Amino acid sequence: MTPEEFNIELYWSLIDIVNGLLTGSVIGGYYAMISIGLAMTFGVMRLVNLAHGDFIIVGAYLAVVMLNFLPVSPFFTLIIVVPLMFCLGYVLQRVLINHVSVQAMERKGLSTNYGLMAPILVTFGLGIFISHLLLGIFESDARQLKNSLAFSAIRISEDLNISLLRFIFFVIGVIILIALHLYLNRTHAGRAIRAASDDAEISPLMGINTAHVYGLALGISMAIAGAAGVMIGMIRTFQPFDGPQFLLIAFGAVIIGGLGSIVGSLVGGILLGITQVLAGTYFGPSAQLVGGYMLILFVLAFKPQGLFSR
Amino acid sequence: MADTILTVQGLSKAFGALRVAENVSFEVEEGEILGIIGPNGAGKTTIFAMLAGNLPMDDGQIMLHGQDISSTPAHERSRLGLARTYQVPKPFTHMTVFENLKVAALFGGGLEEVECEGWISQVLDLTGMASARDTLAGRLPLLLRKRHELARALATRPSILLVDEVAAGLTDLEVDEFIALIQEIQLSGITVIWIEHVMKTMLTATDRLMALAGGRLIASGAPQDVIASEEVRRVYLGV
Numbered sequence: 001m002t003p004e005e006f007n008i009e010l011y012w013s014l015i016d017i018v019n020g021l022l023t024g025s026v027i028g029g030y031y032a033m034i035s036i037g038l039a040m041t042f043g044v045m046r047l048v049n050l051a052h053g054d055f056i057i058v059g060a061y062l063a064v065v066m067l068n069f070l071p072v073s074p075f076f077t078l079i080i081v082v083p084l085m086f087c088l089g090y091v092l093q094r095v096l097i098n099h100v101s102v103q104a105m106e107r108k109g110l111s112t113n114y115g116l117m118a119p120i121l122v123t124f125g126l127g128i129f130i131s132h133l134l135l136g137i138f139e140s141d142a143r144q145l146k147n148s149l150a151f152s153a154i155r156i157s158e159d160l161n162i163s164l165l166r167f168i169f170f171v172i173g174v175i176i177l178i179a180l181h182l183y184l185n186r187t188h189a190g191r192a193i194r195a196a197s198d199d200a201e202i203s204p205l206m207g208i209n210t211a212h213v214y215g216l217a218l219g220i221s222m223a224i225a226g227a228a229g230v231m232i233g234m235i236r237t238f239q240p241f242d243g244p245q246f247l248l249i250a251f252g253a254v255i256i257g258g259l260g261s262i263v264g265s266l267v268g269g270i271l272l273g274i275t276q277v278l279a280g281t282y283f284g285p286s287a288q289l290v291g292g293y294m295l296i297l298f299v300l301a302f303k304p305q306g307l308f309s310r
Numbered sequence: 311m312a313d314t315i316l317t318v319q320g321l322s323k324a325f326g327a328l329r330v331a332e333n334v335s336f337e338v339e340e341g342e343i344l345g346i347i348g349p350n351g352a353g354k355t356t357i358f359a360m361l362a363g364n365l366p367m368d369d370g371q372i373m374l375h376g377q378d379i380s381s382t383p384a385h386e387r388s389r390l391g392l393a394r395t396y397q398v399p400k401p402f403t404h405m406t407v408f409e410n411l412k413v414a415a416l417f418g419g420g421l422e423e424v425e426c427e428g429w430i431s432q433v434l435d436l437t438g439m440a441s442a443r444d445t446l447a448g449r450l451p452l453l454l455r456k457r458h459e460l461a462r463a464l465a466t467r468p469s470i471l472l473v474d475e476v477a478a479g480l481t482d483l484e485v486d487e488f489i490a491l492i493q494e495i496q497l498s499g500i501t502v503i504w505i506e507h508v509m510k511t512m513l514t515a516t517d518r519l520m521a522l523a524g525g526r527l528i529a530s531g532a533p534q535d536v537i538a539s540e541e542v543r544r545v546y547l548g549v
Contacts, residue, residue, distance in 0.1 A: 188417075191405075191409065191412065194402070194405065195405070195413045199400055204364070204384035205393065206388060206413050206418045206462070206466060207388040207417035207419070208413070208418075209385045209386075210385070
């Protein structure tokens, strides 16, 4: 190997690493959007929401419906999809999940172990119901939210590009995280959510209506899931049964970041993204998912409470 | 004679075959300190849980200010002026003392944001917590946790305060401080129902005493008389 060849070799391995870090981080922002909602409902009310991935897909299909009537950029569908998903989440929590929640089971005097199972089973069933409902309405054709930015890239150097859409989603993901943080720490409703999350038994004694607070929490979780769904629909195709794969990503980010930690889900998402891209670069595309799961296993083995657990 | 603030009629609760409250009836007069004593498992804390709305009762009626609150949820009872503290203090551990009290003042006390600051300072001064204002509640030492528990309950601006065992495990001096504090709370116009095992508190601080055993009310009246009654002596001393 001549010195020149060596330099080229070095250059490309550097590009690989920088690309892995950049693309991985950007993908991580998008993973964070997928997982914040899951982290939030778990953190606030210990709800393991197995329908979370299906909610994401619902968001994407709501955008499909809207774009049928209004041929605008998919970004504009967020104006309708996000509030609509919030309302759906609020109602769902109040009419269904509050009655089968861990807290409801505890009130009925059932043990916590048993109580944890009820909402898991209910959301599992809800996920199956939603995906079949979507199949019934939209059939199994793969859909996409067409947009002009799908193939645009940000060029950092001659050999280094990142997808513009993914970067936009990263920015939106970070903005959502900051907004959520401010909401939880600066507003009355946010304080009530934190109090209810801290102690569900005491909060009512402080005048907090936990049924309402939990409604808000699932509403926010679903609103963010809806936004994530719209973005996923802009990057790739989706089908009614795609929910569980997003649920898995969300679980991954949440496990790495720490159950119930919102910042943790961003860091967890970024670590997961970087690991996947680097594993893909060095060991081939099939190693991407394996690499991600290895990281999850590693965290579970050595820091099972997650990196940012409260 | 003072007005009746709380009326409890035929309060009953069973966990399976275990009867933790059996047809308990009593009245509380505005402004008094009513003590509740009884051996462990007598149903004292269970009664608090039912009064505060944490635990649904099987049977009975609770009237607050003449209003039937038997099926009112806990958060609305808090807004109506009922507050409860726990024997093992339960602060919102991830919030500062100030934030804990603010939540209580905003939601339970129905205060506006601008009114909170002054009100909370007042409560912190009364309970001797002013210096711990910005401490994370989870980091408070036990004694301050107990004060915090009272402070947060007071921040909901209650008309009636249910106090569950603050004196357990404290030194004599600390117990005296709590007696003084509860008496100050009474002076500020709040009615107090106080569960305690430490007899000194019950004898010196209460206006009236009730004794429970096995979920039933076995004696009620002036503190000295209740302590001296046959029934209470039998339950406590087995004589």
